[in-house]
Amino acid sequence: MYQGGYTGRTAWIDLTKKTASIEPTDHELTRLFMGGAGFGVKLLYDLVQPGTDPLSPDNVLVFAPGPLTGTSAPCSSRITVTGRSPLTGAVGMATSGGQFPAEMKFSGFDIIVVQGQATDPVYLVIENGEIRFRSAKKIWGANTTDCQLFIKQELRNHNFRVACIGQAGERQSLTACIINERRAMGRKGLGAVMGAKRLKAIAVRGDCKPAIAEPPRFQAERQQLLARFKAHPALYSEFSRYGTSSLIDLTSEMGIFPARNYADTGKFTPIEQIGYQAQAKDIIHNNPCHTCPVACSQVRIARSGEYQGTLTEGPEFETSWAFGGDTGVSHVSAIYHADRLCDEYGLDTITVGATIAFAMELFERDILTIDETDGLELRFGNHKAMIEMIHRIARRQGFGEVLADGALRASQQIGRGSERYVMHIKGLELPGYDVRAAKAQGLNYATAFTGGDHNRGYAFQEIYGVPVPIQVDRCDPEGKPELTMWNQVMEAALCDCPTFCSFMISDGLLRDTEQGMSKELSEQRVGTVSEMVSAATAIEFSPSELILLGERVNTLARCFNLREGFSRKDDYLPVRLSEEPIPAGPSEGYLTSREEQDGLLDQYYEVYGYDQRGVPTRERLRRLSLESVADDLEALGLDLE
Amino acid sequence: MKVKLRCFGGIRTAVGSREIILEVPEQITLHGLFRLVESEYPQIPLSVYEEDGFRRRFRVLINGRDTFTLQGTDTVLVNGDIVAVFPLIVGG
Numbered sequence: 001m002y003q004g005g006y007t008g009r010t011a012w013i014d015l016t017k018k019t020a021s022i023e024p025t026d027h028e029l030t031r032l033f034m035g036g037a038g039f040g041v042k043l044l045y046d047l048v049q050p051g052t053d054p055l056s057p058d059n060v061l062v063f064a065p066g067p068l069t070g071t072s073a074p075c076s077s078r079i080t081v082t083g084r085s086p087l088t089g090a091v092g093m094a095t096s097g098g099q100f101p102a103e104m105k106f107s108g109f110d111i112i113v114v115q116g117q118a119t120d121p122v123y124l125v126i127e128n129g130e131i132r133f134r135s136a137k138k139i140w141g142a143n144t145t146d147c148q149l150f151i152k153q154e155l156r157n158h159n160f161r162v163a164c165i166g167q168a169g170e171r172q173s174l175t176a177c178i179i180n181e182r183r184a185m186g187r188k189g190l191g192a193v194m195g196a197k198r199l200k201a202i203a204v205r206g207d208c209k210p211a212i213a214e215p216p217r218f219q220a221e222r223q224q225l226l227a228r229f230k231a232h233p234a235l236y237s238e239f240s241r242y243g244t245s246s247l248i249d250l251t252s253e254m255g256i257f258p259a260r261n262y263a264d265t266g267k268f269t270p271i272e273q274i275g276y277q278a279q280a281k282d283i284i285h286n287n288p289c290h291t292c293p294v295a296c297s298q299v300r301i302a303r304s305g306e307y308q309g310t311l312t313e314g315p316e317f318e319t320s321w322a323f324g325g326d327t328g329v330s331h332v333s334a335i336y337h338a339d340r341l342c343d344e345y346g347l348d349t350i351t352v353g354a355t356i357a358f359a360m361e362l363f364e365r366d367i368l369t370i371d372e373t374d375g376l377e378l379r380f381g382n383h384k385a386m387i388e389m390i391h392r393i394a395r396r397q398g399f400g401e402v403l404a405d406g407a408l409r410a411s412q413q414i415g416r417g418s419e420r421y422v423m424h425i426k427g428l429e430l431p432g433y434d435v436r437a438a439k440a441q442g443l444n445y446a447t448a449f450t451g452g453d454h455n456r457g458y459a460f461q462e463i464y465g466v467p468v469p470i471q472v473d474r475c476d477p478e479g480k481p482e483l484t485m486w487n488q489v490m491e492a493a494l495c496d497c498p499t500f501c502s503f504m505i506s507d508g509l510l511r512d513t514e515q516g517m518s519k520e521l522s523e524q525r526v527g528t529v530s531e532m533v534s535a536a537t538a539i540e541f542s543p544s545e546l547i548l549l550g551e552r553v554n555t556l557a558r559c560f561n562l563r564e565g566f567s568r569k570d571d572y573l574p575v576r577l578s579e580e581p582i583p584a585g586p587s588e589g590y591l592t593s594r595e596e597q598d599g600l601l602d603q604y605y606e607v608y609g610y611d612q613r614g615v616p617t618r619e620r621l622r623r624l625s626l627e628s629v630a631d632d633l634e635a636l637g638l639d640l641e
Numbered sequence: 642m643k644v645k646l647r648c649f650g651g652i653r654t655a656v657g658s659r660e661i662i663l664e665v666p667e668q669i670t671l672h673g674l675f676r677l678v679e680s681e682y683p684q685i686p687l688s689v690y691e692e693d694g695f696r697r698r699f700r701v702l703i704n705g706r707d708t709f710t711l712q713g714t715d716t717v718l719v720n721g722d723i724v725a726v727f728p729l730i731v732g733g
Binding site: 232233234235237238239241242243244246247249250253254255272276277296317464465471473474475476503506507508585586587 | 647649650651653659698700702704705706707709710723725727728729730731732
């Protein structure tokens with residue numbers, strides 16, 4: 001029996017049999033994995049056998065908020081969706097905020113596990129502890145806005161919150177994501193998994209607000225956290241006003257805003273055209289996530305020109321980069337339009353933008369001809385070609401069919417040396433930080449269990465300058481393995497499992513006015529989260545247990561990848577970043593040589609308790625209560641130290 | 642010699658310009674530049690930066706690098722340097 005935080009119920013959906021069962025949320029699971037990413041990784045590891053085709057009925061989708069989601073904890077409406085990624089073959093995990101995560105808890109469930117494959121398109125209705133299947137035939141083919149509207153109309157209740165796929169997911173494009181309202185559970189192609197299962201949407205609603213086990217204790221921590229937000233010099237005055245668009249200006253000034261498929265970093269810095277100031281004039285209103293007092297997400301509208309009238313929520317920094325810097329486009333309204341199109345088709349903006357940028361470089365280098373691109377002048381900066389390409393990717397039309405499954409697969413089809421220009425790790429296209437001059441951010445890209453992903457251990461010390469736990473020089477590799485592990489563990493322990501917004505944790509909770517933080521002060525801040533979870537649930541998580549939990553989640557995810565055949569060789573940056581220095585600007589000359597990467601990886605594995613192949617030792621797994629995993633790995637022929 | 646001062650976020654709004662080109666004496670330090678800027682633009686209280694490091698209000702980059710990787714506010718500027726003043730930035 002759970003006293004708070006958790007609803008105590010897990011929904012098991014079998015689409016093949018069209019059945020749903022409701023089971024108690026497992027106590028061992030909550031104690032060792034807490035929620036969110038922890039639930040996702042553990043259930044993925046247990047339920048998906050090695051070698052499972054990600055688009056087969058045997059893959060799963062685990063929708064999991066955390067124990068704080070749906071409570072009054074600020075910025076806690078976050079959800080992770082986990083399955084085996086069809087894009088990478090590794091752990092596929094997407095996170096999102098908005099209203100859907102909290103509403104899912106209100107619908108009465110801690111976890112929704114989706115298995116099997118429906119014969120005909122369906123959507124799920126989950127309301128106050130009850131689960132129904134409904135036909136989605138009428139909306140198969142609909143974009144995400146229409147889909148959400150249709151479902152609310154059909155259910156005669158506009159209070160439902162809907163997570164759904166667009167046409168891209170239906171066509172099993174590996175660049176597809178899952179959309180809730182205008183938020184994306186993005187990257188790793190999980191929209192294609194939903195499409196393969198013929199699951200168009202999940203609609204949730206309810207009144208089952210999770211209880212708080214110890215209200216005075218919970219409120220004390222909550223008030224303290226809110227006070228820290230309020231005292232922060234920029235959360236309300238800057239972040240509420242400009243959102244993540246300020247990062248365009250900051251990374252450009254640092255010389256790490258990647259340009260034109262990472263070939264021209266420092267040469268192309270369109271701050272004035274697409275930076276925060278250019279975007280600020282177009283903001284209509286903010287759209288906060290549930291319980292977020294800051295509301296960094298903003299709705300913008302193109303006020304003039306050929307995209308006039310395009311309305312979009314965002315674009316967030318990464319989208320502005322993917323359809324701006326990476327493609328060499330300096331037309332801000334075209335970026336809004338690209339963002340909106342991707343939301344409607346259910347496409348991931350980073351992967352799609354990066355894949356188009358990759359194709360643009362091939363076109364510029366005459367590796368691709370205009371016949372192959374169906375007459376499109378796919379040159380850097382050509383926003384019309386970029387927009388047209390998004391349509392064609394979503395429809396798998398012409399050359400869009402080649403790009404619809406991401407840059408790596410496109411290069412495998414195209415050949416002719418194009419592989420060199422794919423900016424990916426483990427098959428996932430890189431986000432918008434040139435890590436040749438941000439070493440911890442780079443090591444996180446290389447080692448993140450989801451592939452080239454900024455969200456698994458963002459180096460906010462290097463990018464935002466937050467001196468926690470230490471102040472670092474972004475260009476210096478010294479100390480970065482330890483820092484990367486710290487960031488990855490904190491991401492899991494403080495953000496993705498409880499769940500909390502990582503923006504608020506990295507800055508609102510951790511940033512301090514000191515010149516750096518002592519170990520004791522770091523633990524005190526971790527204690528804020530462990531106290532909130534403990535007070536909400538009456539399950540005691542000490543700060544050290546919370547940190548161990550983060551290590552457990554990350555290590556189990558790595559073991560899932562090892563089981564799928566990933567190894568040290570997959571933990572390297574693309575060859576361009578190790579051989580070609582940043583060509584211009586403030587970070588000119590920096591690269592991350594293969595030798596440097598080897599040194600970083602050696603140390604990174606060591607601090608995590610892995611051997612030099614990147615395989616956890618048996619002792620390490622035992623300490624993390626993952627002893628059975630050691631046996632699994634040995635059964636697959638991996639000898640453990 | 643000349644240095645460029647670039648302002649972002651609320652600071653830019655206060656100053657009314659993204660970039661200001663300043664004529665400054667040779668061998669001026671970042672500290673010296675701050676004094677000069679404050680006398681002309683009191684709306685940018687750069688002394689806060691010196692009192693609190695870059696934690697409380699601002700982040701200052703010289704040619705894209707954090708000042709602590711150089712000589713802090715004792716860093717001597719040279720002709721053409723770009724000094725960027727950001728509010729604290731979150732999120733990405």
